[in-house]
Amino acid sequence: MPSLRLQGDRVSKGHEEIRISPDIPEKVSEWFSTAATADRIPPFFVREWLGQVLQENYRLFYGIGYGYFHDPSYAEDAVQSAALKALQRLRQLKQPQTVLAWFASITRNTCLDLLRNPNSRAAESLDEVSCSPASNSIDQVRIDWQRKLLVEINKLPENQAIVVRLRFLDDCDLGEIAERLGLRKNTVEVRLHRALEKLSHSPCLRALKEEYL
């Protein structure tokens, strides 16, 4: 594995040039490039960094879980299980600047595992919830639309879904999304365009448009 050379806020790795997020402390990026494969248990400062990153972007991960389970407590449980899985496999993460996308994939896979497992607490399936009658209060209607939107987002490929989640949940523009995911602006633009195009054709958003416009 070629060693990473820090150059300001950029890291050159062979021919590629990867943009490194300014939030990653030097100590952490050094651990990932040198000691991650040797240490079975990540040191405290790495866990502290991971905890901080997950806390700052909690809404994003909670949105994934909520889209699958439609229940706040199940969603929270799913994110916690995903965090434990991520800790066990943290040394497998090669580029710390892509931690958000990496953890989002873990969260999604954890949710799917929990849904597939018949012994898990998540007894309510997606279909049952979507068929459940909505109450007439405005808040409840809004919550139902949120659920439906999150379900539609979860149907997208993960690389497109994460971009849309950042856009919808955190109201990020292209530059912010690119910075948070460690991607180029053009890549984000293409993914967002494709994802929004798919969403615009979805029956959920069409119904939403008809109801509110």
Add this chain to the structure above:
Amino acid sequence: MKGRDLLRDYLAGHLTREDAQRELTGRAKESRHLLPIMDADRHGRHFLSDLQPPEGAAERLTQVILSPDLSSNVFRENTQVGRLQKIFDLMPFDVVGAGRPVSKSKSKRSKIKKVAPARIRRSNRKTANRKTTNKKGKRK
């Protein structure tokens, strides 16, 4: 302005949806398909902007990650022994039926050597020399 540039400016936050609609005149009218995309974006942001996780959930997650017991629980190798395994460990090793006395007839039978019947070699000549033409000399 080209359609793609328009969408880029909109997604970057430099243009509003109304501005984009105003720009879509003349040749750029072909890019009217961008408007539903912008609508989808607007609706999505409108509805999901106020999605709130349970109170203190993010802090609880951080606590889970930083808790001192973590190293002993998450990173411990799978050394837990199941109940059945414990019972098997306590029992002396025994193969079921191994202690049963073997009857005489069975022991005699086991002494007789079984010889595999000799293989009968068949020549391939017949098949090799099989005629491909019939009596009249025509090919089959």
